[in-house]
Amino acid sequence: MTFDLSKILQSKRTFRRRVASLPIEEKLAMLDALRERTLALRESQSGTAGGAMREESPVYRAKRKSGQ
Amino acid sequence: MNIKNTIATINQMEADGVIQRYAIGGAVGATFYLEPVATLDVDVFVTFQPDGGNLIVSPQHIFDYLKAQGGMMDGEYVVVDGWPVQFLPAADPLVLEALDQAVERNVADTPARVFTAEHLAAIALQTGRAKDKARLLQFIEAGVLDPERFQGVILRHNLTEAWRRFEQQFLGDNG
Numbered sequence: 001m002t003f004d005l006s007k008i009l010q011s012k013r014t015f016r017r018r019v020a021s022l023p024i025e026e027k028l029a030m031l032d033a034l035r036e037r038t039l040a041l042r043e044s045q046s047g048t049a050g051g052a053m054r055e056e057s058p059v060y061r062a063k064r065k066s067g068q
Numbered sequence: 069m070n071i072k073n074t075i076a077t078i079n080q081m082e083a084d085g086v087i088q089r090y091a092i093g094g095a096v097g098a099t100f101y102l103e104p105v106a107t108l109d110v111d112v113f114v115t116f117q118p119d120g121g122n123l124i125v126s127p128q129h130i131f132d133y134l135k136a137q138g139g140m141m142d143g144e145y146v147v148v149d150g151w152p153v154q155f156l157p158a159a160d161p162l163v164l165e166a167l168d169q170a171v172e173r174n175v176a177d178t179p180a181r182v183f184t185a186e187h188l189a190a191i192a193l194q195t196g197r198a199k200d201k202a203r204l205l206q207f208i209e210a211g212v213l214d215p216e217r218f219q220g221v222i223l224r225h226n227l228t229e230a231w232r233r234f235e236q237q238f239l240g241d242n243g
Contacts, residue, residue, distance in 0.1 A: 013209070019103040020210055025176045027104045028071050031096065034106040035151070036069060060156060060163055060195065 069150030071096065071110065075180045077137070077148050078112060086133045087114045087155075091170035091181045093163075093188060098203055100173055101185045101212045105203075109145060109152040113167050113183075116157050127155050162187070162194060162225040185212045190221040193230050205238055 002008065019027070081087050091097075094111030116127065131139075134146045145152035158167040166187035173180050183191070189207040192200040207213050222231050 016103045017210070020101070024100055024173060025072070027099050028096075028175060030104040031099055031107065032069050032071055034104060035108060038106045038108060060160060060191070 071151055072175055072178055073149035074110060074151045074153060075175060076178050079179060081133060086130055089167060090114045091167050091183050093183045093191065097182045097188050100182045102206050102210055109154055111154055111156055113156050113158045113163055130155055162190060166191060186214060186218040186221050189213055189218060190225065190227060193227055193234060
């Protein structure tokens with residue numbers, strides 16, 4: 001264990017690279033687990049079971065017809 | 069909840085002609101190149117068939133198809149195998165190009181069509197929310213972008229000024 005910030009940051013970078021290089025099946029399984037955890041956390045914070053939780057939707061500059 | 073099954077269902081939709089061509093973008097698309105980041109939904113870009121002269125038609129046939137297979141509607145999302153999927157029309161030139169040049173990856177014998185890293189990074193630059201900028205930084209730090217291809221996308225889609233601002237703000241002297 002170290003309190004040297006540069007070493008901590010380097011170790012974080014190394015960890016992220018290692019995770020990024022995992023097989024895609026493993027990374028997608030991680031996404032499943034992360035989503036479940038995020039939903040559980042949000043639910044416990046809001047205190048409203050079954051409440052709608054939404055990620056902010058990006059604006060992709062898609063053309064839309066008026067009224068849509 | 070299994071995103072691999074979600075992808076398999078989307079492949080089946082394409083095979084059944086419900087959608088013409090699809091590609092995965094957003095955080096799930098980025099996961100094919102970077103470390104996974106928590107996300108709540110799957111962005112699937114599709115070309116909608118023109119109908120009566122309109123470029124964009126109602127995605128009702130997508131909803132009907134998935135409903136028949138036990139899918140659930142939830143606002144603008146369709147829940148497929150536990151994941152909310154948002155079908156987004158590829159109408160912007162950058163997204164159209166991204167869809168056209170999307171690459172096929174294998175997920176344990178399930179093919180998945182995904183935007184290239186360069187297009188995901190350019191779309192993040194164009195979209196420009198805080199988390200998009202963070203994703204763009206991830207792409208740069210991970211060294212997964214082909215500089216020449218990325219520059220080509222930036223130039224073709226008039227993102228030079230946005231890129232200059234991003235470089236100034238986040239890359240400093242390294243930019």
